[in-house]
Amino acid sequence: MSFWFDQLLLLVPMLMMLVIVVLIITGHNLFGVVILTSAYSFLMATVLFVLDAVDVAMTEAAVGAGISTVLLLGALRLCGWHDSKPMRRPWGKLIVSGALSALLMVGMVGLPEFSDPAAAIHQHVVPRYLIDSTKEIDVPNVVTAVLASYRGYDTLGETTVVFTAGAGVIALLRRRRLQRAKHESAGASNAP
Amino acid sequence: MRHDPILQVVARLLIPFILLFALYVQFHGDFGPGGGFQAGVIFAAGIILHGLISGLDAAKKILPERLVEAMMAIGVLIYAGVGFAGIFLGGAYLDYSVLSHDPIHGQHRGIFWVEIGVAVTVCGVMLKIFYMFAGRGDVDQDN
Numbered sequence: 628m629s630f631w632f633d634q635l636l637l638l639v640p641m642l643m644m645l646v647i648v649v650l651i652i653t654g655h656n657l658f659g660v661v662i663l664t665s666a667y668s669f670l671m672a673t674v675l676f677v678l679d680a681v682d683v684a685m686t687e688a689a690v691g692a693g694i695s696t697v698l699l700l701g702a703l704r705l706c707g708w709h710d711s712k713p714m715r716r717p718w719g720k721l722i723v724s725g726a727l728s729a730l731l732m733v734g735m736v737g738l739p740e741f742s743d744p745a746a747a748i749h750q751h752v753v754p755r756y757l758i759d760s761t762k763e764i765d766v767p768n769v770v771t772a773v774l775a776s777y778r779g780y781d782t783l784g785e786t787t788v789v790f791t792a793g794a795g796v797i798a799l800l801r802r803r804r805l806q807r808a809k810h811e812s813a814g815a816s817n818a819p
Numbered sequence: 820m821r822h823d824p825i826l827q828v829v830a831r832l833l834i835p836f837i838l839l840f841a842l843y844v845q846f847h848g849d850f851g852p853g854g855g856f857q858a859g860v861i862f863a864a865g866i867i868l869h870g871l872i873s874g875l876d877a878a879k880k881i882l883p884e885r886l887v888e889a890m891m892a893i894g895v896l897i898y899a900g901v902g903f904a905g906i907f908l909g910g911a912y913l914d915y916s917v918l919s920h921d922p923i924h925g926q927h928r929g930i931f932w933v934e935i936g937v938a939v940t941v942c943g944v945m946l947k948i949f950y951m952f953a954g955r956g957d958v959d960q961d962n
Contacts, residue, residue: 793944
């Protein structure tokens with residue numbers, strides 16, 4: 628009973644995601660498309676929640692459905708809400724993306740069964756983390772123990788990447804503003 | 820959106836709970852789901868909602884742009900600082916066991932500060948990106 632209920636909880640959001648993807652591809656009103664991507668992220672968060680990956684589900688809901696939607700809407704405000712002309716000859720792009728999907732599917736066949744305890748990734752360090760983390764770190768959420776302590780270097784790297792992303796945005800957008808100011812001052816001196 | 824009374828009231832009711840939930844996710848991350856990254860994003864989302872409802876300037880009044888820029892760097896410095904604290908106390912870089920007399924307590928202390936570092940940087944970067952995007956729109960409107 629519980630197994631089939633879980634399957635249903637997975638299947639319904641995934642089918643809705645499929646519908647949303649088709650709507651996103653065929654949609655021309657970009658405002659609607661952005662809202663649909665937000666709904667897609669919420670459904671993805673539901674799927675992750677059903678799969679017991681609550682930490683990831685939380686991130687997906689906050690970043691994917693929340694902040695990216697706000698940023699995309701901000702971008703739309705700058706560039707308009709309507710799609711440009713539809714593509715005339717999408718064959719080259721279709722072939723590339725079709726080949727990539729086929730490759731990914733071939734790769735998927737080689738993956739171990741979902742939640743298979745005998746899979747290679749569950750054999751290496753996972754047993755040690757699960758069994759010894761209560762003795763060594765004593766934090767009930769093993770995800771936190773792995774992220775912050777066992778893999779502290781990786782998380783430091785990730786934090787630095789987030790910092791670099793912010794610094795990159797500052798560098799790009801500030802320069803743009805300076806150029807515009809320069810342009811305006813040049814235009815003003817030419818005008819009279 | 821700013822002039823819709825329903826959105827105004829609902830958002831103003833929700834924002835304190837969003838910020839409180841962010842703090843819960845931050846400090847309860849050792850026991851339940853969550854941690855620094857999620858807490859930072861949720862806190863930033865609360866401020867961004869305030870900015871959408873009451874205007875960019877209202878959000879900048881709570882967390883000024885200079886403070887947000889400083890937060891981006893301070894978080895990484897806190898994280899890296901925990902590593903150096905481990906070295907000064909006779910351990911390896913990012914070894915939390917030496918941060919207290921009891922190794923397990925040291926681990927807890929290290930994780931606490933490291934998560935705060937992550938949250939501060941993530942919150943700062945998210946808010947900075949939002950400020951920059953939203954601010955560009957205003958510049959264009961002025962032109």
